[in-house]
Amino acid sequence: MTEASPTKPYALHLGVIALLFALSFVLPGYHHGLLARIMVLAVFAMGYNMLFGYVGLLSLGHAMFFSAGLYGAGLTVYHLGWNVPAAFAAGLACGALLALVIGLLALRTTGVAFMIVTMMFAQVFYLVILYFASWTGGDQGLVVQQAARVLVLGSASFDLTNPTVRYMSALALFSIVLLVTLAIVRSRYGRVLVAIRENEERTKMLGYDTFSNKLIAVVVSGTICAASGAAYALLFGYVGSSFASVQYSILPLLWVLLGGAATTLGPLIGTLFMYYVIDITSGFTSAYLLIVGIALILLVLFFPKGILGTIRQRWLGWLP
Amino acid sequence: MHFGPHLLLAALEGLVTSAVLALTALGLSLVFGVMRVVNVAHGEFFMLGAVLAWAISTAISGHPAVGFLAALVLAPLIVGAIALVAERLVLRRLHYNPEATIVATIGMLYIIQQLALTFYGPEARPVEPPFTYRILLPWFGYSGYKLSVIAASALLLVATWLVLTRTKIGLVMRATQYDSETAQAFGIPVDRVYAGVFALGAMLAAIAAVLIVPISQAHYLMGQDPLLLSFIVVIIGGLGSLRGTVVAAVLIGLSDGIISVFFSPTLAKIIATFLVAMVLVFRPHGLFGTASR
Numbered sequence: 001m002t003e004a005s006p007t008k009p010y011a012l013h014l015g016v017i018a019l020l021f022a023l024s025f026v027l028p029g030y031h032h033g034l035l036a037r038i039m040v041l042a043v044f045a046m047g048y049n050m051l052f053g054y055v056g057l058l059s060l061g062h063a064m065f066f067s068a069g070l071y072g073a074g075l076t077v078y079h080l081g082w083n084v085p086a087a088f089a090a091g092l093a094c095g096a097l098l099a100l101v102i103g104l105l106a107l108r109t110t111g112v113a114f115m116i117v118t119m120m121f122a123q124v125f126y127l128v129i130l131y132f133a134s135w136t137g138g139d140q141g142l143v144v145q146q147a148a149r150v151l152v153l154g155s156a157s158f159d160l161t162n163p164t165v166r167y168m169s170a171l172a173l174f175s176i177v178l179l180v181t182l183a184i185v186r187s188r189y190g191r192v193l194v195a196i197r198e199n200e201e202r203t204k205m206l207g208y209d210t211f212s213n214k215l216i217a218v219v220v221s222g223t224i225c226a227a228s229g230a231a232y233a234l235l236f237g238y239v240g241s242s243f244a245s246v247q248y249s250i251l252p253l254l255w256v257l258l259g260g261a262a263t264t265l266g267p268l269i270g271t272l273f274m275y276y277v278i279d280i281t282s283g284f285t286s287a288y289l290l291i292v293g294i295a296l297i298l299l300v301l302f303f304p305k306g307i308l309g310t311i312r313q314r315w316l317g318w319l320p
Numbered sequence: 321m322h323f324g325p326h327l328l329l330a331a332l333e334g335l336v337t338s339a340v341l342a343l344t345a346l347g348l349s350l351v352f353g354v355m356r357v358v359n360v361a362h363g364e365f366f367m368l369g370a371v372l373a374w375a376i377s378t379a380i381s382g383h384p385a386v387g388f389l390a391a392l393v394l395a396p397l398i399v400g401a402i403a404l405v406a407e408r409l410v411l412r413r414l415h416y417n418p419e420a421t422i423v424a425t426i427g428m429l430y431i432i433q434q435l436a437l438t439f440y441g442p443e444a445r446p447v448e449p450p451f452t453y454r455i456l457l458p459w460f461g462y463s464g465y466k467l468s469v470i471a472a473s474a475l476l477l478v479a480t481w482l483v484l485t486r487t488k489i490g491l492v493m494r495a496t497q498y499d500s501e502t503a504q505a506f507g508i509p510v511d512r513v514y515a516g517v518f519a520l521g522a523m524l525a526a527i528a529a530v531l532i533v534p535i536s537q538a539h540y541l542m543g544q545d546p547l548l549l550s551f552i553v554v555i556i557g558g559l560g561s562l563r564g565t566v567v568a569a570v571l572i573g574l575s576d577g578i579i580s581v582f583f584s585p586t587l588a589k590i591i592a593t594f595l596v597a598m599v600l601v602f603r604p605h606g607l608f609g610t611a612s613r
Contacts, residue, residue, distance in 0.1 A: 287438055
């Protein structure tokens with residue numbers, strides 16, 4: 001990685017945020033709504049990328065962190081009538097706590113065992129949601145009422161079901177997480193994570209405590225994914241067990257691989273691209289899983305670095 | 321029914337599950353042991369076996385036993401051929417990198433599942449058992465076919481064990497598993513061994529599926545439970561250990577049969593999955609396995 005002037009990456013990221021802001025005023029209704037959803041899910045992918053891209057830990061269970069946020073926010077609104085900020089905070093707290101516990105257990109393993117362990121914990125989480133169907137709504141899920149999804153800040157109140165407010169809230173969350181990941185990645189801590197990915201033994205020998213560094217990364221990653229889940233529950237008003245299934249652990253992996261692992265903007269590009277591919281192809285075939293499958297195989301075979309990873313390698317070495 | 325006979329029935333059902341599970345898990349375990357590849361698409365090879373068994377047995381008219389026997393021979397061969405092609409086209413090009421192959425086999429899982437849905441459809445379809453003899457026990461009658469599944473599976477397991485320990489092919493496979501580089505240096509075609517093992521693993525899953533399909537039905541989503549259970553069995557038995565795999569399959573099959581008769585199946589699955597994850601965290605080599613190299 002070559003050291004470039006620090007202003008360039010920040011200018012690029014602020015430019016992307018400004019572009020997304022401007023798009024809000026020109027996009028027609030359908031794509032406007034779709035992009036809001038994509039931004040929320042891109043946050044999920046960014047959280048996944050934190051662990052997979054920068055630390056090199058391939059988890060097959062991140063759906064549990066997303067759904068911890070989803071249910072943490074959704075259930076407190078639905079059953080306890082909490083207001084929006086409190087519910088969002090509850091979602092974050094659930095995700096962070098779960099990530100801490102899972103990290104403490106799963107980080108004892110490495111490689112293939114880590115993938116299987118995370119997948120199994122996610123499966124347990126999924127089955128627990130189904131088992132307590134009387135509270136969680138099981139596989140039918142719950143719909144959060146419109147009246148509960150109003151954000152009151154001082155004297156102003158924002159209705160999160162309004163498309164513009166929803167888009168702007170999604171953009172705000174997306175921007176915060178994007179800038180936070182950029183800052184983390186460029187910090188000393190981010191470089192330690194990359195060092196662990198490249199050679200854990202050597203990093204350990206140089207005196208870094210790799211276990212606690214990895215544990216912090218798991219918690220940060222889990223919390224970002226939970227933020228995405230909590231925002232999804234509050235913005236789109238649906239909480240269901242399908243978000244905890246194995247498929248939602250695979251999707252962020254696909255998005256990150258496609259966009260480019262260990263690039264800050266890769267998750268957004270991957271999510272955007274995949275969402276539109278499925279959206280367009282579902283017009284003439286219902287077999288979208290086939291496309292997901294073929295995309296996964298082609299990616300690992302020919303583009304292991306993803307779209308942005310390839311661009312960075314060929315042309316733009318300074319891309320964070 | 322009293323508790324005793326009820327428990328016997330649950331145990332018999334559990335043994336049928338164990339028999340099929342042992343074969344499926346053995347395939348997964350061989351592929352992992354020799355190639356170090358975690359085949360997430362293994363359950364789909366199982367499903368393909370069942371779907372092909374339905375297709376073959378309905379295409380052949382006459383006595384159900386003829387169609388069933390044809391399926392028992394042809395379905396594993398077709399599944400093995402498909403696995404061979406997948407191995408040559410994808411896994412070999414990835415140089416069997418553990419993480420890349422997991423992503424690639426997830427891709428295969430989706431492709432096979434979607435193709436089965438497109439061409440076979442969402443219905444569950446039955447296959448007629450080759451014979452319908454009922455064995456009368458003092459408390460209840462029990463399907464003779466189910467008992468023959470247990471016997472067939474035991475026979476196949478012994479045969480696999482003999483091949484692995486008593487033949488040249490088995491020796492070559494074990495040498496590759498032990499140290500593939502040294503094996504290559506001694507003139508073993510490691511590349512072809514990998515292809516053969518991957519096909520063999522898929523065929524074992526397909527045979528298990530053909531055996532079970534007259535009892536349960538063929539459905540395009542039927543590969544998911546065997547995949548998870550096989551993972552559990554392979555982990556508890558120790559990755560790559562044949563004896564451990566069989567012992568663990570009997571253990572899991574019996575407890576699954578007995579627990580789901582007396583308790584909620586979801587709760588049984590939660591407890592089993594959680595315990596297995598804990599085994600993997602605290603005893604990464606399984607309960608019977610030895611430390612891998």
